[in-house]
Amino acid sequence: MRKRSTRKRDPLSLAREISLAVREAGGRAFAAGGYVRDRMMARVHPELAQVVSRSTEIDLEVYRIPPQRLREILTRFGRVDLVGQAFGVLKVGGLDISLPRRENKIGAGHRGFSVFSDPWLSYEEACRRRDLTINSMLLDLLTDELIDPYGGMRDLERRLLRATDPTTFGEDPLRVLRVMQFAARFDFSVEAETQRLCRTLDISELPRERIAGEIEKWLLKSPRPSVGLFLFEPLGILPHFPPLPSLVGRHRFAEEIDDFAMTARLLDEAARRRDTLPPSDHLILMLSAWARFLPDPHGSEAPEQVVETFLRRFLATKRVIEGVCSLVAAAPLPRRCYEAHGGDGEIRRLSRRVRISLLLRLAEAEHFARNPGAKDFPAGEWLETNARRLGVMEAPPPPILQGRDLIEV
Numbered sequence: 001m002r003k004r005s006t007r008k009r010d011p012l013s014l015a016r017e018i019s020l021a022v023r024e025a026g027g028r029a030f031a032a033g034g035y036v037r038d039r040m041m042a043r044v045h046p047e048l049a050q051v052v053s054r055s056t057e058i059d060l061e062v063y064r065i066p067p068q069r070l071r072e073i074l075t076r077f078g079r080v081d082l083v084g085q086a087f088g089v090l091k092v093g094g095l096d097i098s099l100p101r102r103e104n105k106i107g108a109g110h111r112g113f114s115v116f117s118d119p120w121l122s123y124e125e126a127c128r129r130r131d132l133t134i135n136s137m138l139l140d141l142l143t144d145e146l147i148d149p150y151g152g153m154r155d156l157e158r159r160l161l162r163a164t165d166p167t168t169f170g171e172d173p174l175r176v177l178r179v180m181q182f183a184a185r186f187d188f189s190v191e192a193e194t195q196r197l198c199r200t201l202d203i204s205e206l207p208r209e210r211i212a213g214e215i216e217k218w219l220l221k222s223p224r225p226s227v228g229l230f231l232f233e234p235l236g237i238l239p240h241f242p243p244l245p246s247l248v249g250r251h252r253f254a255e256e257i258d259d260f261a262m263t264a265r266l267l268d269e270a271a272r273r274r275d276t277l278p279p280s281d282h283l284i285l286m287l288s289a290w291a292r293f294l295p296d297p298h299g300s301e302a303p304e305q306v307v308e309t310f311l312r313r314f315l316a317t318k319r320v321i322e323g324v325c326s327l328v329a330a331a332p333l334p335r336r337c338y339e340a341h342g343g344d345g346e347i348r349r350l351s352r353r354v355r356i357s358l359l360l361r362l363a364e365a366e367h368f369a370r371n372p373g374a375k376d377f378p379a380g381e382w383l384e385t386n387a388r389r390l391g392v393m394e395a396p397p398p399p400i401l402q403g404r405d406l407i408e409v
Contacts, residue, residue: 014077014093015058016141021073023142027065027119029097030138030147031058037134037156040146041186044157048186060097061126061138065119067099088117100126103171124149128165131175132182132194136164162191169194173201176235177214184228185221190235199236211314219286225271226264229290241313243297243306250295253370259293262369266292269365281358284323287311288362291328304329327362330354334363338379344390347383351392360384 009017019029031039035058042049062070067088074080074092081091089098100121127136127147133155138147146153150164161179163169176198183190190198203211218228232238238245247260254262270289274282291307301309304325311321330353337346350356360380367377387393 011058029060029062032061033059036137036139103129123147133162159188161188163194169197173203176201180228180231181218208314225267229264246295265369269369273361287324288327326354334383335379338382351396356387357393
């Protein structure tokens with residue numbers, strides 16, 4: 001049989017075609033995980049339609065089809081790649097397709113699981129391995145039937161995050177960070193028992209790239225990241241991110257709220273300005289807002305060193321770390337330059353330290369976080385006007401003497 005091209009087909013159409021082929025072979029395919037959650041959430045909370053993931057990624061779980069037969073079916077739709085050796089995940093045309101499976105914790109770390117694929121597993125048993133009830137639903141893309149053995153739809157309606165199975169929830173420590181970022185992205189509350197389970201988890205055994213992935217989702221996808229930050233303490237996350245706990249109870253910037261709450265304000269203000277920047281700058285802006293008020297625990301390090309030490313606990317991207325360190329160090333300068341009536345030379349020097357368009361977003365966010373009733377930001381308006389006049393908003397001025405000049409000499 002000739003293979004069907006998957007190049008021009010959108011993921012949903014391809015998923016439906018594969019589901020139809022599976023049904024014709026005597027099996028049944030379901031969309032699972034985040035795609036189902038976001039689709040159901042948009043139904044019950046239309047106001048969240050712009051907040052839920054815009055991703056077209058669809059994971060299919062195939063029942064009552066043996067592994068070899070499933071691979072034979074999938075070859076009709078193009079190249080089949082095994083991308084999850086441990087979990088038996090096949091990729092076709094951008095879709096992840098797997099058999100239902102059980103996972104049992106047998107050792108420490110995120111790899112300490114034994115996995116058993118079983119195409120005849122019940123829907124309830126297959127969904128049991130998932131973290132939260134809202135992620136434990138299956139959707140038949142051909143009939144629109146929803147399989148919901150753990151009450152995920154009711155929890156969506158209640159805007160509640162609840163563990164699917166309390167007895168297995170703690171097997172993956174990453175789940176505490178997933179709970180935090182889901183709460184912030186969707187403005188959901190966390191069920192009391194699930195909060196208790198989260199406090200038992202130790203994320204120190206996780207590789208930093210997994211931690212970074214959840215932190216990025218929190219900072220880049222949340223309309224109000226403060227919702228997640230205020231969960232750091234009740235979920236037991238806070239001690240894992242020193243010196244963040246030192247912000248609690250410290251009143252360096254305002255008498256009415258501590259510096260931890262001020263950081264929460266700053267994160268929300270930065271999130272409001274996130275989309276005014278190129279996507280490559282979003283994470284730098286949000287991490288800078290998070291790290292802006294970090295105290296020096298020893299009283300000896302420069303701000304850049306404090307921020308770098310903080311970031312390296314969970315981040316490995318050199319470009320991002322350097323960008324955040326530079327931005328945090330320069331954050332007070334727009335106001336200082338304005339108050340000192342800085343000249344053109346000072347603005348040019350500032351443009352060599354950090355990109356002014358990015359600096360302005362952080363400085364503006366900080367101004368309105370510290371002055372909630374303010375109507376404008378005179379220092380920012382002054383700096384932007386003069387930086388545009390000098391042509392240094394996005395890059396520093398070119399050197400007066402360039403390399404080609406030396407060659408000609």
